[in-house]
Every structure is written in C-alpha cells, then in structure tokens.
Amino acid sequence: MRRPRYCMVFVREVTAIFVVAYVIVLLSLVVSVGGDPESYEAFRDFLASPGMLVFGVITLLFTLFHSVTFISLIPRGMAVWRNGKRVPASTIAGPGFVVFAAVVAVVLLVLLP
C-alpha cells in the first residue's frame, strides 16, 4: 500500500472483526452452559483445541491494538478548553488508559486463581 495510514485504518477495521468473532464465541459458551452437560463439555474441549488457543491469542493482541489506538484517538474528537487553552491530548487520553488498565486488572484478578 502506498499510504501507510490507509493500511493502518484497514488493520484497525479488521481487528474489529476478531472482536466480534470472540463475542460470538462467548455467547455460544453461554448458550452451551444452558444446555446439557455433554454439549457443555464438548464446547470446552473445542475451546481448548490448538486452533481456538491461537485464535484467542490473536484476538487478545488485536483487542489490545484496537483499544490502545481507539483511546489515543479520543482527544482528536474531544476539544476541551480551559482558560482559553485547549486541554492537552495526554490529559484526555491518560484517564482513558488508566480506566482501561484498571478494567483489565480487575478481569485478570477475577479470572486468575
């Protein structure tokens, strides 16, 4: 691609497809929990298959990429003014990163034994 930025946006859009795919997997898990125990076990085995593990790792990396680029772009769309001066981008994106890191930490604490 001649323009790196076009490529970057394309990659960003593609990462969203993986996020949606993972949501579908999660919903399927919820459905299987409501079904009979055999189908739930079968689904768990499916999730533990090498293909799904690779899919999980790729989705994790893509989700991180999508989240970080999304938070970095927030200040461009939010013009906050204080005393006639525009609040710096880092002041707006910073709390976004902090909230993101906190949510990740809470999820890890809940999931990890």
Place this chain on the structure above:
Amino acid sequence: MGSKVTFEVFRFDSETEESSYQDFEMEYEDEWVILDGLNYIKGFIDGSLSHRWSCRMGVCGSCGMIVNGYPTLTCSTFIRDYLPGPIRVEPLTNFKVERDLIVNLDDFLRKLQQISPWIVRDEERAIEHGEYLQTPAELATFKQFTLCINCMLCYSACPVVSHELNFIGPAVLTLGHRYNLDSRDQGADMRLDEMLSSDGIWSCTFVGECSQVCPKHVDPAGAIQQSKVSGVMAYFKSFVMSSGSRE
C-alpha cells in the same frame, strides 16, 4: 543555475481526451520550489503547459498538485527535497482534470455553498448597534479551523472522497464546524442538517490522511470527529426536549 533535475509532468488534452507524461529537464537553483520549476517550464520550455498558481506563498491555495504521489502545495515544497529526481507532477486526484495540472472545482464549490460557510443570524443586528463582540477565548475554540486555504489537498488524500462522490469532504465539513463553534453564529442547527446527512460527517471513517497532508495544520479529521460529538449531543438534546414537551 547549477544542477539539473527532470520533471515528469502529466499532460491532458480535454478535446482529444489524451493523456501522457512529458519529461522536462532543466537547471534549477537551490531555493526553487516545485512551482518555480513548473513556471520555468511554462516560460522557457513549453508555453502550452497549464497549471494554477497565484500567491507563491502558501496563502491562495491554488497550487495544490500531486508530487511523487503525495498531495502537495507546490509553492511551499523545495525541489531539493526530491533529489535526485525525477520528480513526477500530476493534477490532484479525486477531481476531474480540465487540462494538464488543472482540475475542475465546480463540485467543491457546490459543496462549499451547501454548508452555508458564513455567519448566520436569526435576526441581523442593525449596523448602528455595532459589531458582534467575541472574547479571545471564544475565538480560540475555532481559530485553527479558519486557517484553511481551500487548497483541496485533503480531498485528494481522502479515500472516502474517492469512493463517495457526494461526500461533502474534509475542508467543507471543517468549515461548517468552524461556523458552528463561532459564538456569533446562530446557524448550527441548519448546518448540522447538512453535516449529519448521509453525505456528511458519518461517511468519514477517520483515516486521518487529510490532516496529514494539510499544509496549514487545520486538522480536518479532528474537526469532523468533534462534529460527530456535537451531532450526537444535538440529537440527545432534541430527544430530551421533545419527550419533555410531550408530557
């Protein structure tokens, strides 16, 4: 005069519809910009070459072209930055070419009018009541967006413009946002009707290339995202107002 450089210039004849690239070799001086090279070609090598320019100082916005594949203001870009060459000069992409390096501006001007880029008042104040006053802080909120020189480099860089002919486009949407932010203006609702239409801000996918090529650091991509936020706020406001008035 000293070293030599070659320009590969796009030529187009609208009568025969034939296009080609023509090589021009010339001696140049170190402080020459791309536009100087084109003017040299027109003045001393081939007077039939057609290109637009006026101020030669990055103010009028008429000398935008594609230089080595990138939308560029040719009066503000030095030949020495493209050495050893050859330097390919083409008309702005995403516009119909009239002749050689000149593009047709009709569509852009139509879009410009569509957005009412002037101060709209519900009721004009009589002249004897004086001017509309504005504080420096109020001016600061939109000053960056007033710096646009309508060079249309952003239209050339935008992948959405290339696919959606009716997309109002970066510079015009930025200008709409500029007037919506102006404390003297009362036309935001009317402008937002256009800006929120299917050809408006929601067609922007935030590639951001428009801001990258903008020679005046206007940040049209930022302006469009800010308009999206304003549009959503206006929607919720009207929603709350209309549910309130039903009770």
